[in-house]
Amino acid sequence: MSTTTTPRTKRQAKEAAGPYGNVSRAVNELDDRLGVAKARTFLDKIFPDHWSFMLGEIALYSFVILLLTGVFLTLYFVPSQSSVRIPMDFPYAPLRGQRVSEAFYSTVNMSFNVRCGLLMRQMHHWACDIFVGSIVVHMARVYFTGAFRKPRETNWLIGSTLLILAITNGFLGYSLPDDLVSGTGLRIADSIMLSVPLVGSYLSFFVFGGNFPGTAVIPRFFVLHVLLIPGIIIGLVSAHLFLLVRQKHTQFPGKGRTEKNVVGTPMFPVFIAKTQGFLFITLGVTALLGAFAEINPIWQFGPYDAAKISYAVQPDWYMGFLDGLLRIFPPIEFASFGHTIPLEVFIPAVVFPGIVFNIAMAWPWIERKFTKDNEMHNLLDRPRDVPHRTAFGVAFFSLLAILFIASSTDVLANFFHVSLNTVLWAMRILTILVPIVTYPVTYFLCIEMQEGGRLIGKRKTANIVHRTTEGEYIAEPAAVRPGDGHHELDALPVPSFIEGIDEELEAPHEGELVEPGVRAVTR
Amino acid sequence: MSVRSPLTRHLRNAMLGVVAISGLSILSSGVIAAAAPTTTKAPTSSVTTTSNSKTPTTTSATVTPNLAAKCASLGATAEPGQPIDQSIVAQGQNTSEFNAGTPYSDVKCVNSSGEIVGYGNSAIFYTLPTSNPLSVGEELFLTYCSACHGVKANGVPAGGTTGIYPNLLGLGPATINFWITTGRMPAVDPRGVQAQRRTPRLTDKQANEVAAYINSLQPATAGPYVPNVNLRGANVENGQNLFALNCAACHTITGGGDALAYNTYAPTLHWATPNQIAEALRTGPGNMPRFTGNLTDWQVRDIVAYVSHSIQHPTNIGGVGLGGLGPVAEGFVALALGVGGLMLVTFWVGDRQ
Structure with missing residues (x-):
């Protein structure tokens, strides 16, 4: 210098x-x-712009909110099942003087006596529901556009693992306040563990440190919930994002986009501004929900006691499909040789989710078995162009959706004044029927849409209706008016959103501006 | 035609986002203030918590002035309640009569003809309904009830057979009063699985007159008289405990009620009056179990206090209560408003091509 x-x-x-x-x-x-100048490459990273590419960001930012609000909650939550008496000056009268666990008392105390405590609790809970929801939506986007194909199978695997971890951690966190409803959920989890053949009782004793409910489960779940699983999630999210940068984004086919380049806006200054704004919007939506919509009012439920139970208890939505299948599964059990295996619990709650998550995680390899496609894919599919994958995905999701709905059989029956047994049987039949129906319907819809607007937008012919003297109505095509031409004969196809690929003709040069602000770079 | 550069478009979108979030933050900070603990409303009512429920005193030989005055208002003399047969209690049998809406109570009021017209204690006082003259109740019964329950109230309508409609003889005035004052009787659909709560067709006075008439028929009833709950001094904390233990399994912990098997359901508790709750507990209408031996009058009073204060006026300091439906409603809001709303935002800031 x-x-x-x-x-x-x-x-x-x-x-x-x-x-x-x-x-x-x-x-x-x-x-x-x-050597920070190397970060320049990162700042120049090209982000292809499409609204559906931002769905994963909802998950990322909800996770940030979960971390922030979660840290606040740990300052006031006492992870202990030792018994305390709620003081007589507690603001909520029905709890005054009750003997409860410290976990329950610290949670209601946080809700009533800590400034912003309830807001933070509710934001944490809403952010969790949104977190898992956006992971599912993001996963659906990746699935239906084929973004999981080679070379991105690893990232698909990491993402599916993140979904499982998110669901697990959601359940652990839901159990922590030790209220009546979450205690019931814990009891169900205990029963599911017990249903595992041979090792069930050992498994339950291992988790609960003895008989249910014991006094060990809340401290244990707390450690898992705030330390272990978030740590693994952070690590996997980092790996997820690292692979995203390393392998570069996929993109939809379109003007100037090829398998070998990536067209979009650079990280700095465009994308970073946009994504920061989006972080704040996610934070804002969560804050609004946390402020105005009540979630999990545990003071209304009271403390957990193994002798007490409330009807109409559902888990949080992401556990719904599990609960739904548990509800509708027919009562069958294996009982001989001095052992009982409750298949009506073991199959829906252990075997079925195992199958679901295994299919989800192994999907890139399952699909390759059928397609024998070992090529690199950086351009995304339109769902209609891969009808079998799209149809399978829709059938799979609709099966889970039906099971999700089945977890509220009692609420449906009560709300619509239908017999609970009718709802139960309807759900049993729909569970089998819906995937069978949605697969072919989606498949043929995709085939139809591949025609690409050939049949869409066809002009209808005007008719003139006469009434004869006998009272009969006769419709005759109206005469072609001047200027009408032959519209109905050669209708222009409706332009599709994504233009076709002209790889050789339009491939832009390295660093060329495709349009102002949008750059193309080689992968 | 001027083409705007996507760069400026992206920047503008991002700026809009920042503006939107500032607005949202301001709003939510307002709510933070609103959610501050100073505004949490503790249920202000005459209900005060006491350390423990009184243990019933059945052997007291004296009658408190309050209860004596109640008997006097019925035109009867106050006598100490019937002492419970301790030898039977010791055997662990027949405790169901122990303060369970029977004259085994602190006081019983006996009129000049030797009839018990009321009994009770400081928590609940049960009175025998009257119809003056009895023909008023009879006429109401014949008009509204006899088509199904029969002119003799034995459940056999004219030209009908037994076993279809309930026999009302010996059920007790509290049962009759409950079904009529909740509007379930006269039934809209007499062959329905479960009568629904609705606006009562008969007034409270008429309900009592019908009950008095049915009670006058033989065989005379031993069932509970019409209860009147005295919520003064009730213990909602104890009520919450007992409610979670005895009621939540069907009515749900928030009291919203829910569907049971084969078209039956546990009704919502949000519209029940204190006396109706006590009547239901003591008589067990429909599918509901009859809570007698395991709940004292004091415990019933605590449950009634909890239902009519905390269940019927839930403390929703966290915002909109979402109908007390729990995770079903919460999941719907999280997915529709949370994820759905944020997806709309991505659609707004992202490219749509």
Whole structure:
């Protein structure tokens, strides 16, 4: 820096410092030591722009909110099942003087006596529901557009693992307040463990540190919920994002987009501004929900006691499909050789989710078995162009959706004044019927849509209706008016959103601006 | 035609997002203030919590002035309640009569003809309904009830057979009063699985007159008289405990009620009056079990206090209560408003091509 002569005036000093002044000097100093200039490549990372590519960001930012609000909650939550008496000056009268666990008392105390405590609790819970929901939506996007294909199978695997971890951690967190409803959920989890053949009782004793409910489960779940699983999630999210940067984004086919390039806006300054705004919007939506919509009012439920139970208890939505299948599964059990295996619990609650998550995780390989496609894919599919995959996905999701609905059989029966047994049987039949129906319907819809608007937008012919003297109505095609031409004969196809690929013709050069602000770079 | 550069478009979208979030943050900070603990409303009512429910005193030989005054208002003399047969209690049998809406109570009121017209204690006082003259009740019965229950109230309508409609003889005035004052009787659909609560067709006075008439028929009833709950001094904390233990398994912990098997259901508790809750507990209408031996009058009073204060006026300090439906409603809101709303935002800020 000191190779030039010492500046004599302020202006000369300013010019010598370059356009960024002290900032550039500081960055230079850093670069000399840490080589931060390499981050320039990251700032230049190209993000293809499509609204559906931002769904994963909802999950990412909900997770950030979960971490922030969760840290606040740990300051006030006491993970202990030792018994305390709620003081007589507690704001909510029905709890005054009750003997409850410290976990329950600290949670209601946080809700009533800690400034912002309830807001943070509710934001945490809403953010969790949104977190898992956006993971599912993001996963559906990746699935239906074929973004999981080679070379991105690893990231699909990481993503599916993240979904399982998110669901697990959601359940653990839901159990922590030790209220009547979550205690019931814990009891069901215990029964599911017990249903596992041979090792069931050992498994239950291992988790609960003895008989249910014991006094060990809340502290244990707390450690898992705030330390272990979030740690693994953070690690996997980092790996997920690292692979995303390393392998670069997929993109929809379109103008100037090929398998070998990536067209979009750079990380800095465009994408970073947009994604920061989106972070704040996610935070805002969660804050609004946390402020105005009540979630899990545990003071209305009271403390958990193994002798007490409330009817109409459902788990949080992401456990719904499990609960639904448990509800509708016919009562069959194996009982001989001095052992009982409750298949009506073991199959729906252990075997079925095992199958579901295994199919989900192994999907890239399952699909390759059928397609024998071992090519690299950086351009996305339109769902209609891969009818079998789309149909399978819809059937799979509709099966889970029906089971999800089945977890509220009692609420449906009560709300619509239908017999609970009717609802139960309807759900049993729909569970089998719906996937069988949705597969072919989706498949043929895709085939139809592949025709690409050939049949869409066809002009209808005007009819003139006469009434005869006998009272009969006769419709005759109206005469072609001047200017009508032959519209009905050669209707223009409706333009599709994504233009076809002309790889050889339109491939832009390296770094070329496809349109202002949108750049194409080689992968 | 001017083409706007996507760069400016993206930046503008991002700026819009930032503006939107500032607005949202301001709003939510307002709510933070609103959610501050200073605004949490503790249920302010005459209900005060006491340390423990009184243990019933059945052997007291004296009658408190309050209860004596109640007997006097019925035109009867106050006598100490019937002492419970301790030898039977010791055998662990027949405890169901122990303070369970029977004259085994703190006081019983006996009129000049030797009839017990009321009994009770400081928690619940049961009175025998009257119809003056009895023909008023009879006429109401013949008009509204006899088509199904028969002119003799034995459940056999004219030209009908037994076993279809309930026999009302010996059920007790509290039962009759409950079914009529909740509007379930006269039934809209007499052959329906479960009568629904609706606006009562008969007034409270008429309900009592019908009950008095049916009670006058032979065989005379031993069932509970019409209860009147005295909520003063009730213990809602104890009520919450007992409610979770005895009621929530069907009515749900938030009291919203839910569907049971084969078209039956546990009704919502949000519209039940204190006396109706006590009547239901003591008589067990429909599918509901009859809670007698295991709940004292004091415990019934605590449950009634909890239902009419905390269940019927839930403390929703967290915002909109979502109907007390729990995770079903919450999941719907999270997916529709949360995920759905944020997806709309992605659609707004993202490229749609």
